[in-house]
Amino acid sequence: MTPSGTPGIDLHTHSVVSDGTESPGDVVRQAARAGLDVIALTDHDTTAGWADASVAARETGVTLIPGIEFSSQLNHASIHVLGYLIDPANEVMLAEMQQVRESRVSRAERMVQMIGGDHDLDWDDVLAVTEPGATVGRPHIADALVSKGIVESRVAAFETILHWRGGYYVAHYAPSPFDAVRLIRKAGGVPVLAHPGSRGKRGMATDVLEQLVQAGLGGLEVGHRENDAESRRLLLDIAAQHDLIVTGSSDYHGAGKPNRLGENTTAPGQLQRILDQATGSEPVIGGASPL
Helix, strand or coil: CCCCCCCCCCEEEECCCCCCCCCHHHHHHHHHHHCCCCCEEEEEEECCCCHHHHHHHHHHEEEEEEEEEEEECCCEEEEEEEEEECCCHHHHHHHHHHHHHHHHHHHHHHHHHHHCCCCCHHHHHHHHCCCCCCCHHHHHHHHHHCCCCCCCHHHHHHCCCCCCCCCCCCCCCCCCHHHHHHHHHCCCEEEECCHHHCCCCCCCCHHHHHHHHHHHCCEEEECCCCCCCCHHHHHHHHHHHHCCCCECCEECCHCCCEEEECCCCHHHHHHHHHHHCCCCCCCCCCCCCCC
C-alpha cells in the first residue's frame, strides 16, 4: 500500500530477460519488499519472463500484470508502446517481436565492432555481462563498457559512447508506433504510450498523439520521471480530451537505472480500465484483489 492507504500499482518494470539486472521473479520479490500490491513486467519485445514472474507473484501475494514494452520508430526516433495483457501465443505479435529482437542483436554486433575500433571492447565482452537467453542490446554494451572500465556507469555510457550522437549509433528495425498500437490491440492487449514526455520539452507532437489515438491507443504513461511538469500537464489534457487511461510507473531496471520501484504509481481505477479492455490474457492474482 502507498502511504495514503491506496494500492501501490507500478505498471512498468524490466528484468534480465531484456535490459534489467534482476530475474523476473526477483523483480516481483523486490516489488513485494517495496510494499507494492500490483506490478507489471514489461520487458522489451518479449514475454519470456512471464512464467518466472507468475511463480513469484503467487509466492509473494503481489498481483502480476503480464506485459511487454514494444519497440517502434517514427522518423528515426525510438518510441515505445507498453502492451498489457496481450495473448502471448498471438502469431503475428510473436513474429514481429522476434524480428525486432533479431535486428537488435545484429545492430548491437555492428555497434560493438565500431566501438572496438576506438576502445578495448569486443563481442565476447558483451556476452560476458549478458544473461543467457536475453536479447543483447545497448544496455548490455553499456554494462560491458562499465566492466572494462571504459565508462563509470550505464548512465555515463548512454550519455557518451552510446548516445545517438556519439558516433557509434546504428538503427534497428521496428514497426511504426501506429502499427505497434494496432498489433497490441489485435493481440487482445491494451496499448499505453511509454513516457511520451521524454522527447523534448513538450514531449511528442500532439498531432502524432492524435493519430495514435485514432489507431487505438488506450492510454498515456504520465507519471514517469522523464516527463517534466509541463509535459505532464499537456498529456493530462490530451488524456482528458480523448478519455485515455492515465498510468504512472517506475520503469524499474534494477541496478541498471536509478529508477526505484513505486516512485510513480497508477490509480486503481485506471488499472481497472486496463483490465476491462484486455482480452488477450489474465492478471496473475497473487493475493487479494488488485483494486
